[in-house]
Amino acid sequence: MADIDDRGPMVGPLGRLGRFAYRRRGRVLLLWLAGLAAALALSAAFAGEFTADYSAPGSDSKKAQQVLEQRFPSQSNAVVTVVVRADAGVRDAGVRREVTELLDELTSVPHVAGVNDPYATPGTVSADGRTLLANLRLDVVNATDMPVEDSTRLIDVAEKGSTAGMRVALGGQAILLAEGGSIGSEAIGLAVAALILLLTFGSVVAAGLPLLVAVAGLVVSGALTGVVIRFVDAPEWSTSLAAMLGIGIGIDYVLLMVTRFREWRAAGLDPEAATVATLDTAGRSVVVAGVTVVVSLLGLFAMGLSYMRGAALVAIVGVLIVLAASVTLFPALLGCLGRHVDRLRLPGRRRTAVVSADGHVKPSRAWLRWSGLVQRHRYVAGAVGLAAMLALAVPFLNVQFGFPDAGNNQAETTTRQSYDLISDGFGIGANGPVRLAVQLPDGDDSVLTRLSAAVTDTPGVASVSPPLLNQAGDTAVLTLTPATGPQDRATQDLVHRLRDTTVPAAVDGTDARVLVGGTAATSIDSTADLAGRIPYLITGVVLLSMLLLLVAFRSIAVAVKAAVMNLLSVAASYGVVALVLQGGWAGQLIGIDTPTPLPPFVTVLMFAVLFGLSMDYEVFLLSRVRESWIRTGDNARAVTEGLAGTGRVITAAAAIMIAVFVAFVPSPDVVLKLIGVGMATAILLDATVVRLLLVPAAMHMLGRFNWWIPRRLDRGLPQLHVEGHPEHHAKAPSGPAPVHV
Structure with a gap:
């Protein structure tokens, strides 16, 4: 419902909110400062950790992962791969001494639980004797739980251990996350946005308003992200996604309203009336646009994936905070700066738009x-x-669907160097091993010999490691190296071949249950799972958005x-x-x-x-x-x-x-x-x-x-009435503005 303002025009809820924020600007600004302080305090007290599981729920690869976590903890924790390449050969006495010292120093880093002896473990030295593999066992299941500073220490130790005759490189998700770093994308985006706003408005004050609102929304939503991830799983990149959206739409929404505010001022309205008219017209478009973004993000909940829900929730919080800032903080700032919106103009910049008395730009x-x-x-x-x-x-x-790996990283990263060294020494398939989780209900491990032989004879398999049994003797793990890379379609064919033919034939007549997991299997399962869910997302988002536009227009x-x-x-x-x-x-x-x-x-x-x-x-x-x-x-x-x-x-x-x-x-x-x-x-x-x-x-x-x-x-x-009622705010050629009941 709209009401009659004491100044004359009929205004809706957003107009009344804009008038309140304009008149009580000091209180509104204090409330935003208090909200920021509260968000920072909540984040400091209750902030959670980022985590994400990209595997498909209920899939073979997911079940394999769960079995290893429950029954074979030593095979389920995150690992960091150490690759050593020595020109003199890794078995050289001097090289062996350096490798031992290197591994001792690496295991002294926090969260490293231990390391296998590469000289005693089968298959860890390449056929030419110049490349060696060692696995650092971490005390965390997920690599995202490894502190970045500790992963960085591992990288520093490896770089120090590299000499003229010996190269050392590290691989693994924990190292990949540490190398990701930060390039200050948010600051770069804000700097470029400031330049564009300055060129658009030609005024420092007008250009600064969208930036102030966007930054305020970004800071508050960023502080609340820590609280959100305490209750939901969300990947680390969700903060960057929220920042993209928060900065982008925050500036865009206020840019639209600053433009409309200046039009109303040019039409003859005083700053307060122009603020009310802006919120009552452009403000409606901003709210509808913001709700549309939220509706689209809500579609991610239909995917049924925890990390997708978490990312969506983090982004939605950011959008809602920015939307709130646009309709409350912005009019309060206009109360402080509205009369000076065209101050500090760029030299030679003049307004060229012709505005009619009803606030419309003439074409x-x-x-x-x-x-x-x-x-x-x-x-x-x-x-x-x-x-x-x-x-x-x-x-x-x-397009080829799948998950990028270290082989797609930039050449100067240690993870890419590790990938290349492993490929040269052990074959490219060693970068994406397939793991078979074998459940033995009766503790009878005789089936393992038959299974190992069948897998070895399967086309596309380069090698198979000896089976490893857990302490209870009810679970074993076989690790096989494909002849092709993790992203090769032949590797995907191998996974299907193992699941459909090799494994069923090898365990036929036994109670053993074999689950095929690993990088390639996870990629296949995730792709198939998402493909089945996408139609629900598209249908839901499109229909809801169309309904919103139907109501609006x-x-x-x-x-x-x-x-x-x-x-x-x-x-x-x-x-x-x-x-x-x-x-x-x-x-x-x-x-x-x-x-x-x-x-x-x-x-x-x-x-x-x-x-x-x-x-x-x-x-x-x-x-x-x-x-x-x-x-x-x-x-x-x-x-x-x-x-x-x-x-x-x-x-x-x-x-x-x-x-x-x-x-x-x-x-x-x-x-x-x-x-x-x-x-x-x-x-x-x-x-x-x-x-x-x-x-x-x-x-x-x-x-x-x-x-x-x-x-x-x-x-x-x-x-x-998404377009608002600009006629209610139009300044009459003479006399007071008309009153509409």
């Missing part, structure tokens, strides 16, 4: 010409835009068109990601120099996030188009004015979002790198091909049908 000649061109050639424009999007999506048809065509456009953007971004993963010229631009598989969960994550973000720009554009349509009843004019009213702000918002995402591309973490590339690509396409070609062409083709909705459905839907 520029450039936008008028462009819209007229698209209107006249709407079918050609639509065909060109569609062809471009489909062409970009083509590479995704040949009272149009079936608008809702369907938005869903189709967003699906095209996601597909095209998938294609670009697949292209860089090929490791050719495109991949080398971002630091991927080898063919790299696409983690299946990345596609799921990208879909949920990108669909929500794409809807943001759709909401921003269509809210202004609908606003003009309601005022004029002229579809062509509405499209033109909508483009003109949002063209500059959406372009700047997209540039900022792209900058934030691109800042994560240099990350050594392949997941963050791919998310950065995919999201930046999707936003770029949204701001160019979709917004400049496809959307206006489609809306010109549909004409008045854009706004058709069955009367019965229209009456049954709630009224959001």
